[in-house]
Amino acid sequence: MLLALAVTATMAVWLGVLNWDSLDSGYGDTDDATRLVAVRALLDGRSWWDQLVTRFQPPMGLWMHWSRLLDGGIAGLDRVFRIALSAEDAEFATRFTWPLLWIFPAVLAALTSARRLGRGVVNNAAVVVCAVILASDLYLYVQFRPGRIDHHDVQMTCAFLALAGATLPSRVKGAAIAGVATGIGMAVGLESLVFSVAIGGMLALRFGFYREQAGRPRPMAWRWP
Numbered sequence: 001m002l003l004a005l006a007v008t009a010t011m012a013v014w015l016g017v018l019n020w021d022s023l024d025s026g027y028g029d030t031d032d033a034t035r036l037v038a039v040r041a042l043l044d045g046r047s048w049w050d051q052l053v054t055r056f057q058p059p060m061g062l063w064m065h066w067s068r069l070l071d072g073g074i075a076g077l078d079r080v081f082r083i084a085l086s087a088e089d090a091e092f093a094t095r096f097t098w099p100l101l102w103i104f105p106a107v108l109a110a111l112t113s114a115r116r117l118g119r120g121v122v123n124n125a126a127v128v129v130c131a132v133i134l135a136s137d138l139y140l141y142v143q144f145r146p147g148r149i150d151h152h153d154v155q156m157t158c159a160f161l162a163l164a165g166a167t168l169p170s171r172v173k174g175a176a177i178a179g180v181a182t183g184i185g186m187a188v189g190l191e192s193l194v195f196s197v198a199i200g201g202m203l204a205l206r207f208g209f210y211r212e213q214a215g216r217p218r219p220m221a222w223r224w225p
Helices: 004-027 029-042 068-081 086-100 105-117 120-138 138-144 154-169 169-190 188-210 216-221
Strands: none
Touching: 004 086, 004 105, 004 120, 004 138, 029 068, 029 086, 029 169, 068 086, 068 169, 086 105, 086 138, 105 138, 105 154, 120 138, 138 154, 154 169, 154 188, 169 188
């Protein structure tokens, strides 16, 4: 936990300094700009189910296939900032903060996976090595830089959390974390399907090789009746 906080603080400051000017002068790539248009429409009263973007294929427009989950989260963070900031400043703060919020769970999941997969290594050396890499390689955070409000950072974080959950020793807690993370990631977009299949298959294989692991896949696949 402390290592994850330290890595997160380091990278957040580093990314913030490097991307401040570009964030102030542009809206990222076309995906980030399109997400911002959708969030603005939602904040202006557009229906949750109305995802018609008239800027594409005018005059008919285009029905976006993107999940509204991220629009709602980004809009909610914008509303929080508007308590103390103007609408323009709140939007800037949201675009700056939203990607950075996902660094901590992503890093924590990576360190957790390193600890589990590196069992037996002296003094948790695998965790330390993982932390050093995470705190020194800026290119690992291309999808987490300020202004990157598209869905890829959330999908990556969910995949990391699902993997970490699948490696935890607790049958119920670990598999449940993997299942929830997989569900959210799939709800955000189907692009992460291959990772979800691999992680779910890993749990199933553990059941296949070790009969005592029979209870592990069940919490991951649990659903509301």
